[in-house]
Amino acid sequence: MYVYDQxxxxxxxxxxxxxxxxxxxxxxxxxxxxxFRPLRLQNGLYIQRYAPMLRVxxxxxxxxxxxxxxxxxxxxxxxxxxAHISTRTNVQFNWPDLEDVPEILAELATVQxxxxxxxxxxxxxxxxxxxxxxxxxxxIDPRPWCEIIRQWSTFHPEFxxxxxxxxxxxxxxxxxxxxxEVHDIGLEAVNNAAxxxxxxxxxxxxxxxxxxxxxxxxxxxxxQHLLSYLDxxxxxxxxxxxxxxxxxxxxxxxxxxxxPEVFAERVNAEWAHxxxxxxxxxxxxxxxxxxxxxxxxxxxxxxxxxxxxxLDAEHPGFARWRQRNVVAHKKPGYAAVTLSLKSTGxxxxxxxxKQLDAIAELADRYSFGEVRNSHEQNMILADVEQARLxxxxxxxxxxxxxxxxxxxxxxxxxxxxxxxxxxxxxxxxPIAEAIQRRFDDLDYLFDLGNIDLNISGCMNACGHHHVGxxxxxxxxxxxxxxxxxxxxxxxxxxxxxxxILGPSFxxxxxxxxxxxxxxVYVERRTEDEQFLDTFRRIGIEPFKERVYAANH
Amino acid sequence: MQRIxxxxxxxxxxxxxxxxxxxxxxxxxxxxLIVPLHLWLDHAxxxxxxxxxxxxxxxxxxxxxxxxxDLAHFQxxxxxxxxxxxxxxxxxxxxLRERYGYKGxxxxxxxxxxxxxxxxxxxxxxxxxxxxDRDPLDALQGLKDFSVTYQAAADDARPLFRRRQx
Ligand code: HEM
Ligand code: SF4
Numbered sequence: 278m279y280v281y282d283q284x285x286x287x288x289x290x291x292x293x294x295x296x297x298x299x300x301x302x303x304x305x306x307x308x309x310x311x312x313f314r315p316l317r318l319q320n321g322l323y324i325q326r327y328a329p330m331l332r333v334x335x336x337x338x339x340x341x342x343x344x345x346x347x348x349x350x351x352x353x354x355x356x357x358x359x360a361h362i363s364t365r366t367n368v369q370f371n372w373p374d375l376e377d378v379p380e381i382l383a384e385l386a387t388v389q390x391x392x393x394x395x396x397x398x399x400x401x402x403x404x405x406x407x408x409x410x411x412x413x414x415x416x417i418d419p420r421p422w423c424e425i426i427r428q429w430s431t432f433h434p435e436f437x438x439x440x441x442x443x444x445x446x447x448x449x450x451x452x453x454x455x456x457x458e459v460h461d462i463g464l465e466a467v468n469n470a471a472x473x474x475x476x477x478x479x480x481x482x483x484x485x486x487x488x489x490x491x492x493x494x495x496x497x498x499x500x501q502h503l504l505s506y507l508d509x510x511x512x513x514x515x516x517x518x519x520x521x522x523x524x525x526x527x528x529x530x531x532x533x534x535x536x537p538e539v540f541a542e543r544v545n546a547e548w549a550h551x552x553x554x555x556x557x558x559x560x561x562x563x564x565x566x567x568x569x570x571x572x573x574x575x576x577x578x579x580x581x582x583x584x585x586x587x588l589d590a591e592h593p594g595f596a597r598w599r600q601r602n603v604v605a606h607k608k609p610g611y612a613a614v615t616l617s618l619k620s621t622g623x624x625x626x627x628x629x630x631k632q633l634d635a636i637a638e639l640a641d642r643y644s645f646g647e648v649r650n651s652h653e654q655n656m657i658l659a660d661v662e663q664a665r666l667x668x669x670x671x672x673x674x675x676x677x678x679x680x681x682x683x684x685x686x687x688x689x690x691x692x693x694x695x696x697x698x699x700x701x702x703x704x705x706x707p708i709a710e711a712i713q714r715r716f717d718d719l720d721y722l723f724d725l726g727n728i729d730l731n732i733s734g735c736m737n738a739c740g741h742h743h744v745g746x747x748x749x750x751x752x753x754x755x756x757x758x759x760x761x762x763x764x765x766x767x768x769x770x771x772x773x774x775x776x777i778l779g780p781s782f783x784x785x786x787x788x789x790x791x792x793x794x795x796x797v798y799v800e801r802r803t804e805d806e807q808f809l810d811t812f813r814r815i816g817i818e819p820f821k822e823r824v825y826a827a828n829h
Numbered sequence: 830m831q832r833i834x835x836x837x838x839x840x841x842x843x844x845x846x847x848x849x850x851x852x853x854x855x856x857x858x859x860x861x862l863i864v865p866l867h868l869w870l871d872h873a874x875x876x877x878x879x880x881x882x883x884x885x886x887x888x889x890x891x892x893x894x895x896x897x898x899d900l901a902h903f904q905x906x907x908x909x910x911x912x913x914x915x916x917x918x919x920x921x922x923x924x925l926r927e928r929y930g931y932k933g934x935x936x937x938x939x940x941x942x943x944x945x946x947x948x949x950x951x952x953x954x955x956x957x958x959x960x961x962d963r964d965p966l967d968a969l970q971g972l973k974d975f976s977v978t979y980q981a982a983a984d985d986a987r988p989l990f991r992r993r994q995x
Contacts, residue, residue, distance in 0.1 A: 282993075284977045284989060284993060287976055287977040288975065288977050288978075288979070291974060291975045291976055291977070292975075295944075295974045295975075299944065312913075312942065312944075315913075315914055316944055398914070398916075428979045428989065428990075429979060429980060429988070431979055432948075432975065432978065432979065432980075433979075433980050434919065434947075434948040434949075434951035434952050434978075434980065434982050435916075435919045435920055435923055435948075435952055435982065436916070436919070437916060437919070437945075437948050438913070438914050438915065438916025438919070438945075439916060504988075512920050515916055515917060515919070515920050516892075516917055516920050516921075520915060520917075550928060554981070554986075555981045555986050555987050555988060555991060556980070556981050556988055558990075559990065559991070561990075562990040565990075565993075
């Protein structure tokens, strides 16, 4: 992974010093609340329902075991012994004291971590595929590009006070695991006819209150021009994005108002001035960054299909886990393993300090000392020898991290909701748990196959409910907590937004509602047909009829 | 007398910032004036004929393109921040310096606070009229927030990757 040099380290240490002084001035009354607010937000510090929440940046989801141990220590020392993996692959602490935050940042800086631009109206952490660098279907490893974008966006002087937050995602593979089409900018690596590398550029995607799938405004941006083109997009947005209404301030609204074609023209007009300037990327720089992401010392191994099949036969639990939580690797004899942070009874994405320490140790022993976070709020050991999977499975079971449910109905994406968040209309974690409890039969879950169930506690959509195959949104109905259900969303390639099923439901009705939806699927699916495909074939009506039938 | 930051030092303010509703009537001939954009657009001729210094100020929703052809007439261009969270003029300043080659003073006015000065200077501002209720001496510290920067900007045309050594 990328290792800081003196320049990178200077920058984050300067930031610690700056924020320490800002906090001091705030506590001394020299900075008013509304003046401190954007400053602390640009350092990932929210004031939420009970305590501040600190969002620590995990650039493109990648962590070293050293960093994990530091996070564990912070969870223990400054928080209540756990941390939370966010849907943007960051790590959040829910209970630090404001006074401690400068010290936490100083601790993070010792392991090349920070909380820069994890919130606020600025360019946020760039995200990518959790299987970057090891996926079989990869055209390029997106991580060097993410790092190049990280550096360009860090304290970009022109874009620190945008109309609204700004998120960039990069995909380098055939499947889109990074949900790029629901980001402000989505970049997809492509080759042109001459075999040169470039990016296909989508703008104006996003969830929140006005969910929109992005529009492609450039089919081939040669890699050299990546940063100047990003500068051009951001400048057009910074100058012309709406600032009069924060609900209309995202770039998606500007793109829609101008039309993607006109927006593209504006960007091109701006870019014409910037193109070929000093921000043009050099081969030397791409090579410098790229060499941090070369393959680790893989051994020359063979795939272990026969041996693993044998183990599967003897240990059905292992077979299940392997089926759901283990994916193929580009190198023979290796596999990528997802640790499920979705066991029933634990808030999705929560991980304790002990687990973090243990995962760090597993990373050292099994996976070259590195871990990734996924936007589905799980963690990944990306480089595990197949011959050691069985041993790893045992260790993960001990730690409660081997729930074989990746991609299944119970692998729920869920925001903190009303238990933590002051913007919530409704709680979300208890809904996730009730559904997990209802669907506790693993055989049945396996039979149901891939179903993304996403829950947000309000229309800000932190839990990505619009792009869940099943989405649940907390709504406020005369002061009571209700839930609206949508079906058919997807964040993959050709992303789609869910359609609302109908009137919302009370909390205790939710497991039944989900069960009815699932029953329709089971009855109507053709052999091997996945939930999303059945939905796309039969439409929403059959689901509607079933779910609302009892109410009449 | 108000003191402003100019080229990293505190200096006495000698310019008069005229309000938006200002008309051409009773403008003093010899004072140094920073006039609102509309006054310039409507009365450029008369303003050029004065003896005193001339500057213009743009509100956050006014575009530098409006004055791009007139830059030679201004000793000062002031860019107003109605709120420090309104970032439009960061782009304006860069355009003035990098695209239109403006060499005179670019001054930040309005809700100008210590914690934004570093970014502002990188974008080409060289003068800062810090909000009246704040100590400009304290605000000067903000110019030293960072010792290293990644991007190309008005203060250095080379991004770090063209400067990095070793
Ligand atoms: C508890 C404090 C939190 C608050 C106050 C909060 C607030 C918000 C708000 C206001 C938005 C909408 C912004 C917009 O659309 O312009 C938003 C979006 C988002 N939040 Fe949160 N959030 C919180 C926690 C979280 C957590 C814990 C996660 C991850 C699990 C998260 C992930 C997201 C994501 C992914 C979006 C983007 C949706 C989009 O693409 O527009 N947030 N958040
Ligand atoms: S979706 Fe709403 S309730 Fe959930 S974390 Fe975001 S702002 Fe809070």
